[in-house]
Amino acid sequence: MQLITYINDLLYRYECVIIPGFGAFLTRQKSAYIDSNTNKFHPPSKIVSFNRQLQANDGLLANYVASVDKCSYETALQKIRNFTAEVSRDLLEGKEVSFKNIGEFSLNEEKSIQFEPVEHQNFSTSSFGLSTFVSEEINREIYKEESKSEKEIEPKVLNTERKPSKPYLKYAAIAVIALSAVGLGSMKIYESQVQQFNYAERQKANSLIENQIQEATFVISNPLPVLSLNLPKHTGNYHIVAGAYRLEENADKKMDELREKGYSPFKMQASKYGLHQVLYASFESRSEASKKLYQIQANENADAWMLVQEIK
Structure with missing residues (x-):
């Protein structure tokens, strides 16, 4: 039936698609989840359900049929009436009515309509191209055993044999230490003399500058010319x-x-x-x-x- 294809198209775009005089398909979002029993990963989806109580015409399905089939609104409504009448007749005769990629309808013992949605169908456009997949369980115990085996390292054997000592190395070390001590003492004496010399020279320079400042006379031999500004005046009437x-x-x-x-x-x-x-x-x-x-x-x-x- 062509009308089922139109309903299928609308379920991707809207959360409620009403078939006037029959009922309404409702969709709701379902988050991604993992089936712990089968290790199957399921992407986010939009699940469809059916509500028999919503039968009032909201114009959505009729307008869509009219635009696609290029017919009037009244003609589209008549097509929907014929479709619902055919589905209701098949259900009363005890038949199961299948809406392709949506679900199946049947009547129970109390003559109430039962709806069973298609499990594999996902009406969420944001999850387009995503499918379920199975991931094998990771054996973490094997990984731990491998890690332990990798960490096993053969111990190193230390050579405790003592080599014969060389006495002339001791005297060379003592000589180096003595020379270092003499050089360090000479450097300290030189730094002290340099600091005293710098301090004395600084004092002489400060005294000379103070004397020159006291004897200086501030005379401007070439004064700057007087600056005159000619501001525009508002003249005229x-x-x-x-x-x-x-x-x-x-x-x-x-x-x-x-x-x-x-x-x-x-x-x-x-x-x-x-x-x-x-x-x-x-x-x-x-x-x-x-x-x-x-x-x-x-x-x-x-x-x-x-x-x-x-x-x-």
């Missing part, structure tokens, strides 16, 4: 206003911001309304001011405007 602020500290922040951008801003005195206006620049002619205003509005401040006023 046409001014580009960056903003007007009731709090003077906000106006000062705006001034710092404009300085960082390379402007030479100017803060006007508070107006009669108590606003502190901050200027980008001032110009003698309206054309120059308009050109600068359009440039500022286009690039950084669309709210800038022109003020025509004489600044005293």
Whole structure:
């Protein structure tokens, strides 16, 4: 039956697939496990079960049938009704109905539907390609015995025979020790003399430096020229206003911001309304001011405007 293939496809994607008027297939996740009796490793899986109570149509199966068979929704529902009617008739006649790769249906003595899922089928897409395998039991006792045998090492026989001593070696050793002691004592005396000499020379150098400092006169023969800064002044009656602020500290922040951008801003005195206006620049002619205003509005401040006023 083609409808069983559609149900099989949906079980890989969804946890609940309802066959309207018949029941619902439910899936649940099962973690990987090891069968201790057979030493068989089973991968993670998604197991399917059946619930007879869920029969209300949720539209999932009908929409899928309609999209695959390219038919209307009502036609898809009619196909599902015909399918469930055929399955129910076979069950009432005492037949076992097999859903390929899903499970088998049958009726018990109380005429209740029984479902037996297929054991080898795994609906988990994350475990695709993983299969069960058997691993032979590891004999750890054999490994321990081998380890012990590997550690067995034949004992070494020490040669206790004493070789004849050579008396001239003793005198040579005594001579070396004596020469070392004399050299060490001479080195200590030399280091002491060097330290005393260095200390005396350091004292002479410090005295000489102190005398030179006391006799020195600080005269600047070539003074640096006076640095004069010509700050641009806001002249003219046409001014580009960056903003007007009731709090003077906000106006000062705006001034710092404009300085960082390379402007030479100017803060006007508070107006009669108590606003502190901050200027980008001032110009003698309206054309120059308009050109600068359009440039500022286009690039950084669309709210800038022109003020025509004489600044005293």
